[in-house]
Amino acid sequence: MYFNSKLLIAFLIALIASSTFAFVNGPCTGHRGVCMNKYECNRFMNSGITVEGKCPSDPETIKCCVIKLNLYLSEGICLPVTECDFSVNQPLNGYCPGDSSVKLCVRRVDRTGRQDRNGCIVQSIGRMGMCRSVSDCRQMGGTSYAGFCSGSNDIQCCVTN
Numbered sequence: 001m002y003f004n005s006k007l008l009i010a011f012l013i014a015l016i017a018s019s020t021f022a023f024v025n026g027p028c029t030g031h032r033g034v035c036m037n038k039y040e041c042n043r044f045m046n047s048g049i050t051v052e053g054k055c056p057s058d059p060e061t062i063k064c065c066v067i068k069l070n071l072y073l074s075e076g077i078c079l080p081v082t083e084c085d086f087s088v089n090q091p092l093n094g095y096c097p098g099d100s101s102v103k104l105c106v107r108r109v110d111r112t113g114r115q116d117r118n119g120c121i122v123q124s125i126g127r128m129g130m131c132r133s134v135s136d137c138r139q140m141g142g143t144s145y146a147g148f149c150s151g152s153n154d155i156q157c158c159v160t161n
Contacts, residue, residue, distance in 0.1 A: 025098045027083050028054035028064035034078055034102050041065030044097045069095060069104060076106035090148070092123050120148040120157035129159035 026035050028051065035055035041048035047067055054064030067078040078096035084105035091103035108119035109128070118131045122145045129142070131149035137158030138144070148157035 024058075024062060025080065025102050027080050029056055030054060031064050031066070032077055032079065032083070033064040033066040034080060034096070034098055035062055036065045036098050036102075037061050038063040038065070040097050041067070048097070065097075067096060074107045074109045076104040078102055079105045081105075086150070090119075090121055092121065094123070118149075120145075122148060122157050122159055125159070127159045129157040131155050132158040 024036055027033075028035055031051055031054040033051060033054065035058060038050045038061055041050055041063065044065075044067060047069065049066045050063035051066060052063065055062050065078070069076050069078075076092065076095070078098070080101055081091050081103045082101075084091045084103060088108055089105045090108055091105055093100070093103060095104035096102045106121060108121075120129050120131050121127070122129060129145070129148075131151070132140070132142075132144075133154050134144045134156055135154075137156065137160075140158065140160055142158040142160035144156040144158055146153070146156050149155045
């Protein structure tokens with residue numbers, strides 16, 4: 001039996017190129033949302049909406065899932081964390097279906113609901129704050145929470161009463 005390796009390689013490349021799959025819990029194509037099982041999307045807090053044709057070549061049960069939630073004076077959308085713009089948004093755990101790579105991407109806002117790049121949310125206590133130095137926060141009578149703000153370790157989410 002004669003085996004032509006060049007022919008096999010060409011066939012495999014053509015096969016891979018013709019089947020562009022979006023992957024489960026990955027971004028939708030041309031739409032903000034997450035490719036996931038349509039039944040899981042529709043069941044989630046009765047707020048999931050599926051969009052057809054945005055997860056190309058995937059099985060019939062995988063659809064683009066759009067879930068929007070209002071949280072802490074701001075609207076968020078479930079997205080793969082890689083699609084959440086950290087300069088103006090904060091990804092939050094536990095609000096979206098899917099694996100740990102899917103987060104609720106919430107616009108950073110101040111306490112009045114205006115967009116603010118310095119806004120932060122301490123999810124564990126359900127409170128909003130502002131990114132401030134630890135010493136400034138202490139002077140304001142606030143409590144500092146690490147890990148919610150960009151910058152040096154001294155810049156933390158300051159939550160005041």
